[in-house]
Amino acid sequence: MQDENLTMKKIAKELGVSVSTVSRALQNHPRIGSQTRERVQKLAKELHYQPDSRAINFKNKRSYNIGVVLPYLTEQFFSLALSGIEETLMPKGYSVVVMQSKNDYDREAAAIDSLLRHGIDGILVSMAAETYNKSHFYNATHRVPIVFFDRVLKHSRYSTVSVNITKAAFDAMEYLLEKGLTNIALMNGPNSLQATNERLDGYVNALNKHEVPVNIQYIKNVNLTKEDTVLKMNELLDLPEPPKVVLAFHDYIALDAMQVCKERNLQINKDISFVTFSNLSFCSYLDNPPIATVEQFPYDLGGKAASLLLEAIESPDTYQAHDLIVEPKLIIR
Amino acid sequence: MQDENLTMKKIAKELGVSVSTVSRALQNHPRIGSQTRERVQKLAKELHYQPDSRAINFKNKRSYNIGVVLPYLTEQFFSLALSGIEETLMPKGYSVVVMQSKNDYDREAAAIDSLLRHGIDGILVSMAAETYNKSHFYNATHRVPIVFFDRVLKHSRYSTVSVNITKAAFDAMEYLLEKGLTNIALMNGPNSLQATNERLDGYVNALNKHEVPVNIQYIKNVNLTKEDTVLKMNELLDLPEPPKVVLAFHDYIALDAMQVCKERNLQINKDISFVTFSNLSFCSYLDNPPIATVEQFPYDLGGKAASLLLEAIESPDTYQAHDLIVEPKLIIR
DNA sequence: CTGTTAGCGCATTCAG
DNA sequence: CTGAATGCGCTAACAG
Numbered sequence: 130m131q132d133e134n135l136t137m138k139k140i141a142k143e144l145g146v147s148v149s150t151v152s153r154a155l156q157n158h159p160r161i162g163s164q165t166r167e168r169v170q171k172l173a174k175e176l177h178y179q180p181d182s183r184a185i186n187f188k189n190k191r192s193y194n195i196g197v198v199l200p201y202l203t204e205q206f207f208s209l210a211l212s213g214i215e216e217t218l219m220p221k222g223y224s225v226v227v228m229q230s231k232n233d234y235d236r237e238a239a240a241i242d243s244l245l246r247h248g249i250d251g252i253l254v255s256m257a258a259e260t261y262n263k264s265h266f267y268n269a270t271h272r273v274p275i276v277f278f279d280r281v282l283k284h285s286r287y288s289t290v291s292v293n294i295t296k297a298a299f300d301a302m303e304y305l306l307e308k309g310l311t312n313i314a315l316m317n318g319p320n321s322l323q324a325t326n327e328r329l330d331g332y333v334n335a336l337n338k339h340e341v342p343v344n345i346q347y348i349k350n351v352n353l354t355k356e357d358t359v360l361k362m363n364e365l366l367d368l369p370e371p372p373k374v375v376l377a378f379h380d381y382i383a384l385d386a387m388q389v390c391k392e393r394n395l396q397i398n399k400d401i402s403f404v405t406f407s408n409l410s411f412c413s414y415l416d417n418p419p420i421a422t423v424e425q426f427p428y429d430l431g432g433k434a435a436s437l438l439l440e441a442i443e444s445p446d447t448y449q450a451h452d453l454i455v456e457p458k459l460i461i462r
Numbered sequence: 463m464q465d466e467n468l469t470m471k472k473i474a475k476e477l478g479v480s481v482s483t484v485s486r487a488l489q490n491h492p493r494i495g496s497q498t499r500e501r502v503q504k505l506a507k508e509l510h511y512q513p514d515s516r517a518i519n520f521k522n523k524r525s526y527n528i529g530v531v532l533p534y535l536t537e538q539f540f541s542l543a544l545s546g547i548e549e550t551l552m553p554k555g556y557s558v559v560v561m562q563s564k565n566d567y568d569r570e571a572a573a574i575d576s577l578l579r580h581g582i583d584g585i586l587v588s589m590a591a592e593t594y595n596k597s598h599f600y601n602a603t604h605r606v607p608i609v610f611f612d613r614v615l616k617h618s619r620y621s622t623v624s625v626n627i628t629k630a631a632f633d634a635m636e637y638l639l640e641k642g643l644t645n646i647a648l649m650n651g652p653n654s655l656q657a658t659n660e661r662l663d664g665y666v667n668a669l670n671k672h673e674v675p676v677n678i679q680y681i682k683n684v685n686l687t688k689e690d691t692v693l694k695m696n697e698l699l700d701l702p703e704p705p706k707v708v709l710a711f712h713d714y715i716a717l718d719a720m721q722v723c724k725e726r727n728l729q730i731n732k733d734i735s736f737v738t739f740s741n742l743s744f745c746s747y748l749d750n751p752p753i754a755t756v757e758q759f760p761y762d763l764g765g766k767a768a769s770l771l772l773e774a775i776e777s778p779d780t781y782q783a784h785d786l787i788v789e790p791k792l793i794i795r
Numbered sequence: 796c797t798g799t800t801a802g803c804g805c806a807t808t809c810a811g
Numbered sequence: 812c813t814g815a816a817t818g819c820g821c822t823a824a825c826a827g
Contacts, residue, residue: 187819
């Protein structure tokens with residue numbers, strides 16, 4: 130069948146022409162005779178010639194590979210985002226190199242480093258929860274463009290694509306408050322994430338608007354591990370006046386928190402309800418799913434981030450970093 | 463900060479030595495003066511020199527990228543497998559390029575093609591459900607090694623890593639039969655997958671051993687879409703004697719099938735029960751989870767496949783393709 | 796121990 | 812329209 134080391138040189142020799150002629154014929158260069166082009170292309174096809182992509186990458190200073198660093202692929206939110214990325218990049222001839230940070234700073238830094246050494250053309254990042262030090266990003270900036278999505282780092286050199294979380298939280302709260310519910314707890318994420326602050330803003334704004342006093346004991350930060358969720362949920366339930374509703378950072382937190390409630394013999398959606406961010410398809414299989422959830426359109430998020438990155442790569446001169454905000458949607462179950 | 467185009471040449475000129483000296487110093491070559499080595503390494507560090515990976519890839523005829531083609535990253539089974547792959551490859555300096563086939567033949571073929579053009583060093587594949595034609599694999603074989611995992615293609619040139627599904631199905635059935643249950647349906651996968659046949663074997667073997675007649679109406683093939691699952695589940699429930707237990711191809715099928723049951727006012731785990739393959743962590747959140755499930759260790763599957771592929775890449779002469787079987791584990795809930 | 800030379804596969808400039 | 816020559820960044824064989 131085809132030869133592992135079939136180069137243009139061999140085709141050239143076979144046809145008695147020069148390598149540059151073959152090169153031109155193969156890329157439909159204008160300055161080439163149509164008959165020679167035919168001859169070359171015909172033979173190339175017969176021999177199953179495949180250009181050596183490594184040589185081309187080398188010449189072009191491009192690899193057509195995009196690095197993606199995100200917390201967990203097992204979280205549906207991120208695997209959907211990756212799908213959006215893949216779908217945007219593939220038709221443009223780019224491939225996706227993924228690495229999971231698992232919310233760990235060291236892994237994230239190592240991933241960025243590894244991507245850089247592999248010579249990718251750009252990086253898409255959704256930050257790890259534990260990332261307080263951002264220097265690994267700043268260092269990478271000199272080598273390739275970076276675009277953040279969802280868990281973003283606002284900085285003049287980076288484009289970001291994120292959801293308007295303040296509004297999402299506000300809408301969710303307003304929905305609850307208008308139903309007459311007031312004992313609403315917030316199980317928020319870690320402070321390293323901007324979305325955490327935005328959730329808090331929306332939460333507080335809504336309470337203020339409806340003149341419900343903010344109960345500081347109802348506000349918890351969770352580091353996104355199951356243990357911490359269990360701990361914080363128990364704290365909430367141990368309160369003299371435990372919450373009737375919990376606004377959870379995302380569905381995974383809610384699921385673990387629900388388990389805690391069940392173990393304490395509370396009936397979900399009766400004694401206590403949940404409102405979440407994420408809209409995991411999985412939750413529709415629950416007998417007592419969260420009463421409402423905020424759809425964040427991860428697929429779009431990823432796709433848009435990928436588009437921005439392509440812009441940065443292919444038009445570096447005209448490219449301007451900017452922040453894209455995606456509007457969330459409250460889904461009532 | 464660091465220069466985008468800082469090459470060894472510049473370092474050499476700066477220090478008044480030759481490029482090869484720099485090259486040797488940087489890779490701790492034995493035949494180099496320790497003082498020159500120091501000088502070079504010091505300057506390289508100061509200047510934040512990073513070798514051009516594209517040039518190195520070009521020279522080595524390696525990209526240190528491994529392609530992974532699998533059905534859906536949103537399925538936890540596959541994202542776990544990918545984690546195992548990533549964890550195995552990363553310490554060896556390889557990165558992972560993923561593509562999702564979405565169970566579609568054309569997408570799978572396009573993915574393989576794209577990977578080949580990107581010059582990856584090897585491919586890991588878990589086949590699409592709709593893949594009946596295998597020529598895209600055979601064509602790729604001439605260029606790079608391929609290893610299959612989970613959804614494997616048995617062929618002398620490919621290594622495979624898969625679960626002993628026949629045994630898994632047999633064990634699951636035996637568990638049910640010993641509990642005195644006999645009306646057991648099998649919601650199997652599409653016939654293009656080897657695992658489908660193996661499930662059937664295990665199912666039939668167990669029935670035979672326990673001298674329970676095989677009811678052909680209890681055996682359904684599902685094409686892995688929700689619609690088909692709903693259709694086939696309804697067919698089962700419409701039977702004069704509907705099954706009391708369903709052995710489902712995997713958890714996702716079971717979840718959709720359970721929905722059908724609920725809509726028909728059947729109580730899960732009372733009127734009808736499910737036994738599944740996959741052991742999705744998600745199912746532990748269900749009020750009425752499958753009564754048993756087969757753990758297939760996707761993380762290990764991926765890791766082992768990655769190891770085999772590395773072997774094929776790094777020791778092509780001694781490498782022998784072979785089939786690895788992972789023993790499943792029946793988990794009773 | 797170090798410098799010179801050559802070459803990987805391809806695109807491109809410069810001649811013709 | 813086509814061929815010869817050049818160089819991308821790096822490694823390695825060959826000299827010294």
